[in-house]
Amino acid sequence: MTLHRVVESEGFTWLDVVSPSRLDLQDLARTYDLHQTVVEDCLDPEHLPKHEKIGDATFLILRAHDDSAKDDASSIQELTRKVAIFFRPNFALTVHRVDLHEVAMLRERFGGRGGAPAESCTLPLLLFGLGNNILGSYEKPLELAEQLVDQIEAGLFDGGPPPSLEQAHNLKRRVSLIRRILWQSSQVINKLVPQAERAEPLYQDVRESVEALLFWADQLLDEANNLQQVHLAVASHRNNEVMRVLTVFSAFFLPLTFIVGIYGMNFAHMPELAQPWGYPAVLVIMVGVSAAIATWFRRKGWLGG
Incomplete structure (x- = not known):
């Protein structure tokens, strides 16, 4: 286990835990009064996004896109990485199995040399940064999917050999997985309630980001479905x-x-x-x-x- 004590100020503490074992999480649970269900959810690598209120604490699970995922990834677990977030008004704990760029960026920002002072890190800013970075990880795969849609569409009408139906099917499956995880993430984010009125714009910005990405994914999924139909129609016409x-x-x-x-x-x-x-x-x-x-x-x- 790697424990990063990113922020330890009078007003707020943020601990980032990478690749903990069950014993590590149980020790953390005793130290920081974590519920046993939180420990079990943190240990489950296949857990989908969730929002759970436990007393004065809140537990979130979000999933970031894994850039190293294979092109034929066929499940959410193969395509994404889980980030568990446990927080109270003055404390936050993030847990993930591998060191994620989306979290490392915030560690560098609030705990690294040359970054913002640790005292400037608040719970709303941390949640805003995590939400934006995790959601932002889906922009690149959606852009690549959009480019692939254009390539397949052009290949269907350029007179040459048509793209394979498998390629169109893999595109549809990948976009469908991204769309599903974005929809589940939106359900989690919409349940977040800012503790102070001044934090509402940060939460609203994250909500708008996930809605925009969800709309983009819906549009690409429709285009991928249409591509499959066009592919079959073109193949039938050529026959x-x-x-x-x-x-x-x-x-x-x-x-x-x-x-x-x-x-x-x-x-x-x-x-x-x-x-x-x-x-x-x-x-x-x-x-x-x-x-x-x-x-x-x-x-x-x-x-x-």
Whole structure:
């Protein structure tokens, strides 16, 4: 376990705990009067965002996007990292399994050299910073998803090989996971009540941030759903084009094959075979049939003119 005593002033204390064991958390629970359910929730790496009021304390769980997540991540746990936040009016404890950039930025700001004085760190500022940083971690994946939507859409209509349906499906699944975690985060953030009126603008700013990200994710999810439908429609259209070409070729060669088949029969008496004009006459008939078929297809618009 790594314990960062980031802020220890008369008015406020913030402790940041990285990768604690069960024994570490139980020691912290005894020292800072944490409820046992808080310990259990901190130990659960798959816990979804939550808000819980315990006496004069509040317990939050938020999840930050994991930039190292694989492209085929298929669950919230694979795509995000959990941050547990326990706070009272003058005390805050943050717990996470790995050292997160979103929290490290605040440690550097309030506890590092050259940062803001520790005395300037208050509970509203800390919650505002954590909320903004954690929510901000979803901006980059949403931007990448938006770019991928444009690339897939362009690939469907550029005349080349279409993007794979799996690519469109993975995009939809990823955006759906982000949208779900943002919605759950919004439920948590909307339950936060500022202890002082002057802190309300900070809380409202975080609420507006999550609402904007949620709207963005909803829009991308709609576009991803549309892409899947367009992908299937384009694939069906291309299959129809291939079938049309094959049908045209079949229509040309079927009557010609029939004519050739007749004169390929080995009957003893086929009078026209003995005539000098028999061979050219059959060729003329074949050309005439082909011309008639071509004219009919052209009138139907199957030959592009």
